[in-house]
Amino acid sequence: MAEGRHRGNGRRSRGKFNLGVIGRSNSGKSSFIKLMLQSQLGPESPDIPKTDFLECTEKREKFEIPGCSVVLWDVPGVGTQNEGLEGYDERIEIEKYDGFVVCCGGPVTEYELALNNLIASHGRRYIFVRTKVDAAIENEKKAHPSTFDEEETLKKLRDGIIEKLSESGVTEFLVSNRHPDKFDFETLNFIIFDEGSLASYMKSCNKKVKKENWKRKQVESDC
Secondary structure, three states, rough: OOOOOOOOOOOOOOOOOEEEEEEOOOOOHHHHHHHHHHHHHHHOOOOOOOOOOOOOOOOEEEEEOOOEEEEEEEEEEOOOOOOOOOHHHHOHHHOOHHHHEEEEEOOOOOHHHHHHHHHHHHHOOOOEEEEHHHHHHHHHHHHHOOOOHHHHHHHHHHHHHHHHOOOOOOEEEOOOOOOOOOOHHHHHHHHHOOOOOOHHHHHOOOOOOOHHHHHHHHHHHHH
């Protein structure tokens, strides 16, 4: 990940794109936002929020990057004692967002399915991010040390997501907040911050979009 890479990424002529990062409590969404900001501002930037892993987001927080049209929002988690599903769209004022990143730190549950339906019902689209992939790999390795295969584990993770969200057609992205150089983070980072890519992806993300197409665009952009 290039330190402090900021090339006017995501600049659009039609104002800001408000991207809400949403998910269950402890899904890793605040850490994911921190990672995204570090990729654009550099890891030592004073504008990077400090993440307290013992606390959860209680109110939405806005993060803007100079020269970038994409505005990240850390949205209070769903499925906690204080944030149930009923009326959740009204509490977070869902209509104020142009799209979402749905973070999931484990297997897809009823909460992610409910978020899928809720977002769709408001005519919004989203990117599905499976966080904590490194932990899933380590758990599988400990459980099956003699037969462990990392690629097979990643395939199982992807297949589990696709099975649950097959009707939505959303493309899954596997991310480790601890290891941003692995899995799908760089491609996802390109989609969100490269000029014009996010709007283009959001128009097609509820179809069978192949990440290989975006990886190719990323490589062409870096050349």
